[in-house]
Amino acid sequence: MLVRMLGTLVICAIPFSGYAEESVSTSIPTAGVASSPEKTHLNNYSQATPEELAQVATQLLVEGNPELAGIVVAELLKKPSPPMQALFIAGKLAELRGDWKTAIKFYRTMLERDSSVLRVRLDLARALLMIGDTEASQHHFQRVLGEPGLPEGVRKNVLLFINQIERLTFSQMLSFEILGDSNVNQATASEAVIIGGRRFVLSPTARQQSGKGIGINWQGQYRFGESRQFSLRGIVQHQNYPSTNQYNLTYLMGFTGWTMQWSPGHSTSFEAGWHASFYGGRDLFDGAAFRISDLYRTIGGWTVNPAIESKQLRYPDYPLRDGWQHWLTLDTSKATASGIVWNAGASIGRNSARDDIYNFISSGAKAGVSAELPLKLNASLMLDYLETRYSLADPFFGKKRQEKKQSVELAITTLALSVGGFAPRIMLGHVKNRCNIDLYRYQRTYGKVSFVRDF
DSSP: HHHHHHHHHHHHHHHHHHHHHHHHHHHHHOOOSSSSSOOOOHHHHHHHOOOHHHHHHHHHTTOOOOHHHHHHHHHHHSSSSSOOOHHHHHHHHHHHTHHHHHHHHHHHHHHHHHHHHHHHHHHHHHHHHHTTHHHHHHHHHHHTTOOOOOHHHEEEEEHHHHHHHHSSSSEEEEEEEEESSSSSSOOOSSEEEEEETTTOOGHHHHHHHHHHEEEEEEEEEEEEEESOOOOEEEEEEEEOOOOGGGOEEEEEEEEEEEEEEEEEEEEEEEEEEEEEETTTEEEEEEEEEEEEEEEEEOTTTTEEEEEEEEEBBBBBSSSSOOEEEEEEEEEEEEOGGGEEEEEEEEEEEEESSSSSSGGGEEEEEEEEEEETTTTTEEEEEEEEEEEEEEEEETTTTTTEEEEEEEEEEEEEEEEEGGGGBBBBEEEEEEEEEEESSGGOEEEEEEOOOOOOEEO
16 A cells, blocks of 8 residues: 555656646745856855745755755754745755654645645645654645646646545544533523423433533544455544543444445445444443445535435333434535635434334534634634424423524634644534423533644
């Protein structure tokens, strides 16, 4: 697989180089330089501007003198605001030394100044891949697709690159979280409810409880077969609240799958497996799970992902809830210029339980945007709406339950504080669940400090 990836790198490098030189040259003024560094002494440039010295370093590197180019660049890097060209050459010199982490630092600095320089983003994506950070590498390759004026040949190579990343033998995503939630059990704030005309006081555990805790999210995939068409995929999600252990939540899922690759930008996957959830240290539900998804990426930066999911739910303590949930989902994203990505989605689902009281139909929509900001910040905003209607009247309240849940989430990732490939992400969210039955009406506000790699 490594040989195949290097082959892809060579293919991508050919069209990238010509376009990149144009991108960088339009950002930095071109200065005249000596035709041969062997005939030129650096002292002759003692009065040169930083931009002129950056061009000298470029010429030295092109003509095969990286040592002398490094001396020039080292002096330029001492300045408060080195020229973009100097940062670019510093990154290339780091690549020659095999110091990919240093190269990444210089490329990120350049994108902080000007996020539209495509060659730099492509080199950053490649450098991230070289250190094994496939999640972040794919993130930047996808952003490139939304840039206007990108040659079609480059777009096709980027799609090929993303496809190669997705078909690596092993890939994973990992994040750690520090949690704070005003309503960890998603319960009502009311102290009492009216049932059959009588007032019943709720126990403390039936009302909203706040909590602080930690969480971990992991997803990994192992591909095998001659063309990596077979896969094993696993998901682990865990939230632990030490002060309120009865609300600890764990979710596990394991899939085996087969993927049909129609083209570098289009694939269809079939997966089957098992999932389980544990709440408060006890089994909540488990059962079989099936998923069919179609992933399509265009050279214009669009990603379209429709999917069908079916999950069996077996509740050891609530057998009347046993049944199946079926969902049809559609997720789309569009990468645009300057590192902005728009997201939108829609879903419709049905729950079929042993007792018809628990049957419901849900439908929802979501929209969001993410962008790269100055000061090495990434920001995203997500809005979500879900409406649920139950089939039969609730036996205690005498009416059909109807819910409308709205949520908003803001996330800020601070790249300047990244350590060991992880950057802190601060997330603030609010959920409002409106319901025609007081017992199921609630609000919650939460905050998370996550340590992520997708930047």
